[in-house]
Amino acid sequence: MGISKRDPIIIVGGGAFGLSTALHLTRSGFTDISVFERDDHIPPRYSAANDLNKIVRAEYEDPFYTDLTIKAIAAWKTPLFAPHFHQTGFLHCVSGEAPQKAIDTLNRFRASADGNEQIKPHVVPLKDQNDIRQACWQLNGPLPGWTGYLNRFDGYAHSGNALAGVHRAAQAAGVRFYLGMHGAVDEIVYVSTLQGKKSSGIRTKDGKFHPSSLVIVAAGGAVGRLVPEIGKKVVAKSWSVAHVHLTDEETSALRGIPVTYARDLGFLFEPDPRTNLLKICPMGGGYVNTDPETGVSHAPATLEESAFVPEHDEAQMRKLLAHTLPALAGRPLVKKSLCWFADTDDSDFIIDYVPETSSSVVILSGDSGHGFKMFPIFGSWVFGLIQAGRQSEARWRWKYSNSDKEKENWGGDVSWRIGESKELSEIRPGVSAKL
CATH class of the missing domain: 3.30.9.10 (D-Amino Acid Oxidase, subunit A, domain 2)
Incomplete structure (x- = not known):
């Protein structure tokens, strides 16, 4: 792994992808996790998962997602x-x-x-x-x-209540949550390296810098503002x-x-x-x-x-x-x-490192209107990415603009x-x- 389980990790976004990731990383032994969310409570009003209900149906045209939903x-x-x-x-x-x-x-x-x-x-x-x-x-x-x-x-699933339940569980396990004015992220901060650039953390809108070894962006429809490199692929x-x-x-x-x-x-x-x-x-x-x-x-x-x-x-x-x-x-x-x-134009998720960031920034995006059903297991895929250091599932890799x-x-x-x-x-x- 590129980072140890003691290294600080920042997750941007307290919606479904961010909370599931916080839960699974904590269960996998990571001890220094912080979640930043611009709303002042969880479930956040900006999250698509802040809702009464989301469909959980297993049948997909693609057997790959059918098998995953059965596990979910x-x-x-x-x-x-x-x-x-x-x-x-x-x-x-x-x-x-x-x-x-x-x-x-x-x-x-x-x-x-x-x-x-x-x-x-x-x-x-x-x-x-x-x-x-x-x-x-x-x-x-x-x-x-x-x-x-x-x-x-x-x-x-009652999605709003599910988010609140995982928030409580993650908080009890030691995950720190920065909400409201303290959790609104203004930018990912980069430093220059011999290989290009590498994230050193984030800066919130109140002007404070928060250092980390890895920034995981799970910002839903706002992802393009923090990771403009994704262009029109999301x-x-x-x-x-x-x-x-x-x-x-x-x-x-x-x-x-x-x-x-x-x-x-x-x-x-x-x-x-x-x-x-x-x-x-x-x-x-x-x-x-x-x-x-x-x-x-x-x-x-x-x-x-x-x-x-x-x-x-x-x-x-x-x-x-x-x-x-x-x-x-x-x-x-x-x-x-x-x-x-x-x-995304093919409805596949993106769970991958942002290119040319020295494996310091991960993007979790492309829920494409069908991602919430995977809430209980989504974070395990993020752990797998971090553990392997690369995305082995081709359909979830970074999508280059054309x-x-x-x-x-x-x-x-x-x-x-x-x-x-x-x-x-x-x-x-x-x-x-x-x-």
Whole structure:
């Protein structure tokens, strides 16, 4: 290993990737770990994982990720994570109006589930509305043309609570946390060496320098500001999120429903029993916030700039409700926002050293809207990287920019995404996005 277990390590970002890394490095014997987070509490509001729920589904078109998610689900059932995991099942369908791309994607996911010996016994085919109502009687809408399958191996995790639980565990194990004004990182500090440059630590926005032997950047959609070398290979992207506020009785009636996902419309979860909020997300190409000078998309600087959803997405969410739970279709949508994450054009993560930094800076990025399910095991991959001194998994290596081949519809070639990316400025008429 390039560093010893006594050397100081700084992790920038208190979201899913950062907290999982802190936990696994501590469990592996590292004794000097500090996490810097710009929000004043964990779960941080800037993290995509600060949420009521995230889908935990094992079937991927790529067997590589299917195998990893099976391991992750086993880890979700261990004592630290089990309180936050709900194996309610994943009801995966298309409506009768679905485009062919959505149908083809659904069929590939179903083939993945049917082709895996561990998952297959949990899969129930759903040929029509009657099958769906047998699988989930609470879905009393018309379900026009819906067809698909139910995978009882899958479910969801209460992501915000899971972050808080790991934060407590890491803190109890000796990890130091710098939050708020003391945790906002302004820059990675480098010194010159015979081999090029090497990080000596970080400087926070209050002007203080914090030395370290290794800086691990897990800053989500803000990664491009601290590691500009990544260029356009990672972009900040967002999808819409909204909620319906239910009564206690309505929440009780919907307890235990599977994650309900119409691939051409969007998805919803069982309501949260503490807040009575039912979360809904539309399916779409997402939104970017491109700096016209650099061509790089960054997450907006303030939370207020993302506290809305576009009219088109709201209409799509109401359509999903009209299909499934029509009594809720006309309800007000509350806690509306855009959820920002770090996206790669192939949906693969980046877990690697930043080139030409003398192995002193690691980037953890590219969750691409599907990374949280790996929360219990993600940090073990970071430990493996540090232990080996190099990334042996080719798909997780540093991604070099190719200026000759720029994508206008960023991530649009990924099969499971329906629709085209739009600029934040396009969906906020009369309001200029701040970079």
